[in-house]
Amino acid sequence: MSIPTEQEVSALLGGITEPDLRRGLNELNLVRGIEIDGSTIEVTVAVTGPGPHLPKYFDEVIPSKLIGVFPDVTEVTVHTVELDEQERAALVGGIKKDTPGLLGRSDTHTQVIAIGSGKGGVGKSTTTVNIAASLVKQGHSVGLLDADVWGFSIPRMLGIHEKPRVVDDMIIPPEMFGVKIVSIGLFTTEDNPVVWRGPMLHKALQQFLEDVHWDEPDYLLVDLPPGTGDVSISIAQFLPGASMVVVTTPQQVAEKVAQRAGFMAEKTGLKVAGVIENMSYFRGDDGVVYKIFGEGGGRNLATTLNVPLLGEIPIEPRLTEFADIGAPIVLQHPECEAAGALDGVAKELVNILPPKPRSAKRISLPLLGGH
Ligand SMILES: Nc1ncnc2c1ncn2[C@@H]1O[C@H](COP(=O)(O)OP(=O)(O)O)[C@@H](O)[C@H]1O
Ligand SMILES: [Mg+2]
Structure with a gap:
């Protein structure tokens, strides 16, 4: 035997x-x-x-x-x-020592990209989720922090309902299609909204960067609230070296608002890396292109901010299907034009902001004795 x-x-x-x-x-x-x-x-x-x-x-x-x-x-x-409690604390302590949180570290391996916009409804969250999935498709490890305090939508989009598990004081982010996801919406309910005041918000964001087991991914995408404000300032302060991408639509008005967001971001210390134009056009079954929301907003904004235009994403009704099918369009219909444009944006981002080299090899964890 x-x-x-x-x-x-x-x-x-x-x-x-x-x-x-x-x-x-x-x-x-x-x-x-x-x-x-x-x-x-x-x-x-x-x-x-x-x-x-x-x-x-x-x-x-x-x-x-x-x-x-x-x-x-x-x-x-x-x-x-x-x-037991003591063993849990030792275990978490070992992991934290081995892979410190992202807070305040300029030496982190993680490339942080905040996604901002001038106003809501331009497709910031939709693009963020798809870029995250596309980066995973390209073989990168990815975290997604939904920091849109008032308009958080990622949990609903992706059908995440449970509160994250907590081990000792470490928050375990739920994972969808390979992306670790934490949303401010996972700690509050939609019918009982939290009134976020400045310091509380700052503290919550701090905790998300310190206590969440992101495990130092290649990329951390942060879905910012629209406009300019406290969250961008906190993010810039907590994550030195973070970049920002601005999402806009082709309309001139939208572009002006987005421009303000871009300039403000630079002032707070977030380096603007590029512009994404969303809802650029609609292509009918006959192949004819309709510029429903006007033209030129993304390119003009990119010129004004002196950054590259990372892509133009067409209007695609299937982009809203997340909740029903549980997967972003870049995974579900990768062959469609919108998915191609979103994959293109993710590739451009990797070109501009390549994954940083990993520092020293992980040391073995000095944990409690086993059997
Ligand atoms: N390219 C697109 N084509 C069609 N619908 C889109 C597109 N981008 C976003 N949407 C839809 O527009 C709405 C607003 O998008 P969302 O990502 O929630 O915007 P934001 O996060 O900027 O507020 C959603 O219903 C979304 O499904
Ligand atoms: Mg949103």
């Missing part, structure tokens, strides 16, 4: 990722016992908190890692034990 050794089992379990913290089980030292008895293996793994989602995950993934690999192993049983 070919029975594996404990070391062999342990090595395979090390290939499993803890789904919230996104580190290997061995790295986190969460495997607390391996018992091999003939054709049966019992594994005990520690989970970070109550609730069924982690036990359920390990119940599926651990047997699937072991059965079939060792021909004579026919049964794998998984037990879970919950970390």
Whole structure:
């Protein structure tokens, strides 16, 4: 009979990722016992908190890692034990030491791009979500912070309803199509809006950058509130080196408002990197192009701000389908013209703001002793 050794089992379990913290089980030292008895293996793994989602995950993934690999192993049983408060704090402390939050760091690997606009309704959130998905498609790791305090829409767009999980004092961002997402809307309800006052807002944003387990992605996109104001100032202050992209429509009026947003951003310390023109035109089935909202706004704004025009996105009714299909158009209908334009914008952004090199290799986490 070919029975594996404990070391062999342990090595395979090390290939499993803890789904919230996104580190290997061995790295986190969460495997607390391996018992091999003939054709049966019992594994005990520690989970970070109550609730069924982690036990359920390990119940599926651990047997699937072991059965079939060792021909004579026919049964794998998984037990879970919950970390106590002290162990949780040590675990989170280790991760934070290893990958500090983004707050106030100019040496971070993450390229931060705030997406702003002069006014609401120009498609800022729609473009942000699609750029995020497109960056993932290109192989980058991406976080998305919905900082549009009064008009947050990302959770509704993407059908995220649950509050993020918290381990010790670390907020675990929910993930959709590979993008880690945190919205101010996840901490308030639509029928009970929070009246954000300046200092409170500043504090909330600070917490999102400090306590959220972003895990230092290649890109962090920040959906700003329209116009100019407190949020941009806080973001510029918290994230030295952040850039901004301004979304506008082809209309001249829209362009003027957007221009103000662009100039103000520069004043607060956000470097404007480019302009996106949205709702540029509509192409009918017959191929005829209709410039419904006028023409030239994006290009003029780019010239005034002396930055590149990153793309012109056509009007595409299917861009609103998020909530129904749960995926942005660049994933759902990548062949359509609007998706092509959005992918183009993401590529331009990568050209202008390439991912920064990663600093030193991650050190192994000095965590509590396991089994
Ligand atoms: N290119 C587009 N074609 C068609 N509809 C669009 C386009 N861009 C945005 N929309 C729609 O316009 C509305 C406003 O977009 P949204 O992204 O919420 O704007 P903002 O975040 O600037 O307020 C939404 O209903 C969205 O689906
Ligand atoms: Mg919005």
